[in-house]
Amino acid sequence: MLWLLVHDEYGLLGRGGVAREVWKLYFHWYGFLRHGSFPSGDHLWQYPPGAGPVLLSPALLPGLTYFQAFVALTLFTDAAITSVLARVGTRPGRSLRGAALWTAGLPLLLHIPLARYDVQVTAFAVMSLLTLPRSTRACGVFAALGALVKVWPALALIGTPRGRSTREAWTAAAVTAVTLLALLAALFRDPFDFLRQQGGRGVQIESLGGTVLMFARRAGWPGRTRYQYGAVEFVGPQVHTVAVCSLALTATAFALLVLWRVRARHWTPATPYDAALTAVLLFTVTSRVISPQYMVWLVGLAAVCLTAQRTTQRPVAPLVLAATAVSAVEYPACYGEVIHSTWAGCVLMLVRNGLLASAAVLSFVRLCRSGRPAPERPETDAPSRNPDRIPALFHTGG
Template sequence: MRADPSSRLPVPRRAGGPALSAPGRPAALARPGAGTPDRSARRLWAWWLVSRAVLVTLVVTDQAFGMQQSVLGDLHIYAEWGRGLSRGEGMPTGDDRWQYPPGAAVVFVLPDVTHAYLGLPYRAVFVGMMVAVDAVLTAALVRRSIPAAGFWVAGLTALGPVALARFDLLPAAAAVAAVLALAAGRFGRAGFHLAAGALLKIWPVLLLIALSRPPLRSPGRSASIDPPPDPPPGRPTGRFPAPSPDWLRLAAGVLCAVGGLAALFALTGWWRDAFGFLGAQQARGLQVEAVAATPFVVAHMLGHGTAPGYSYGSLQFDTPLARGVATACSLTEIVVIAISALWWWGWARPPAAADGAGRAGVLVGRTLALLLVVVVTARVLSPQYLVWIMALVAVWIAMARPAGSGGLTVPAGGPAAPVPAGGPSWRWVALLLICVVLSQVVYPWRYNDVVQGRIMMSLVLVVRNVGLVTVCGWAWRAAAGSRPA
């Protein structure tokens, strides 16, 4: 009896993915062993445990391993604010270091309340909260895409202990949750997560700007790049259609988050000066790490200009020229965001996509491009801001390369070209990770060298800043050229 010839045929491969199973053979048995998703997920979680144990150790031991700067400085400030808020003293708007939206007050109070009732140290509760948020975010990415989760675990490890000693993981997790909810068609949840993140740090509102004009879906009308048909008599006319149920659910989710915080503030009396943080942001100079401060860093390295001074909770250049540059940077942010909003909401057609993941991928690409402009033109660029960028890159990878599709691909168009599914290329993802590693080298390990104008570390900071500008340019090109699959 002759063997079935099909058993000798080569097994075809999908582009960028694992081999397909042979006819009649279960897909789960086609590639046994190390390549199975379950084993990859277990390895990733083992890596997560080891890396987070290292980060927690660095936070707890602080400067025991030769760090020039302590990462616990902000934690002491958080504890001070938390005590005042829990005792009814209201928002600390008299402190020029208070520069956060009102929702941050809840984050600062929770560890203090836990300390009051359970006796646990504020530092331990806060770091535990951040580790828990990181674990939830990692789990959400693992379910969607192992490469995305791997990038996230590696990126946060590369940033170092500052990632767990600040609360930027919370708005980052909220933004990722909003994108995943949009991809699943759960617009109410997406609105809630988006608003919750924006109440902690303003940047998640960029998701709303990048979302584009209605409709996500309109009643009786599918998403299409073709012009909508003329409405029947009695229907509203004009360029913008009537709000769709999806948009109404999104707005309802936003109102739930805002209303919940407003009710809490009314009960606690925190509503007074809830927006006092805006004045502190406008009065700041140029922080040493800011991209716009690069010429001042070089001048200080060469022995010219003035040294940075401590003000508004950070070391910054505070000369009239530096303040003028900072003002110009703020105006640049406003102009770029305004033009993008007018284009995406007024003239650009809504992106056509076969599924929610494609639309979410376009949304994340646009948001990341806007966020990178905000970061590279900001008068302040603290290392924890890179958590925001890495969270969006991770969820963009998840939208472009879902579970089982393999890793990212490097397109023929070069490092700035998007992968076919609309995600980032490996090259600029790798450059971003290099920038993150250099950020940890600068702060907390060798920050004093930068402040003192030492040549080596000043050049490291310059290279990091140039890398971030390059990533920003690539992100804009990728977002402009990305199309949902």
């Protein structure tokens, strides 16, 4: 992955576009942040305030350039996730499949994970879930830290066991979030400007709605693509309708998750992990934006699920890996095909998003089935009247 990042000027690796995100855009924001201000008015800045400290973190390695320090810290975070997954996997009742999945799955995205900060965000979600059995408060703290960087880690809390565990985890998350937001608001100017930029986002070409518009374009729809809000999006008639439908699907997904939590009666140690993967899958598939780096989240959560031997998500993991591999083909290798909605680009997006949609549906169905109580065992027949045939269980003597 590191070699690919160093040599990403080749056409199939994006002609430098992947690395440019760090040394140009992130470094540009770093200039604002180190002077105590978020990038106010920048339509590309669409991240919660917690992203600021992450983008400032390369300053911890002053002997390196910003790009070098960012990549070094990302590699360190990757190693930390691998170490935690391996350590948990050696405990009784656990498995090393999670560490293996993360190690094998992340390179399927080529060099993209090293040039985005999604590995750092995923680390917060992984730590939140893996600390839950030992400390519900730590679980809430890590989830809040991740949510302040890129909202989705808050979904790690959707499967916490009912009762005291949920109260402690959610309370710790709320207190952490409020405290850190207040601190960031005191240290930086315009910490909430990102909210204005999020509202203007349209339909990205790689989203599920974008796939519909790609095929519509092949059928004669007059829309076109344009780079805006940090992504290539569709513009033209009916785009707003597709965006509204995506938001409606996201609301439906949230309602389904709430319904599952209300009706679930059976929890296992793997349920919080499974619920987190299901939730992020549903929200990713229904989002107006599905960037390739989002697959880092899903690989990380699938790895957490596989650390538990009783997980219901084992059949979902191969679908996530397959979608991850296809994502690397559509970006950066064949991104031009996707932008111009060629038949090759349409098929690529249909396959990738079809795999994601299948994974989301399968994940939710298996999660719902796991929440049903196990059927009671039928009562055993009455013991035989022949005293010689009475089982030893009923004997009182030696």
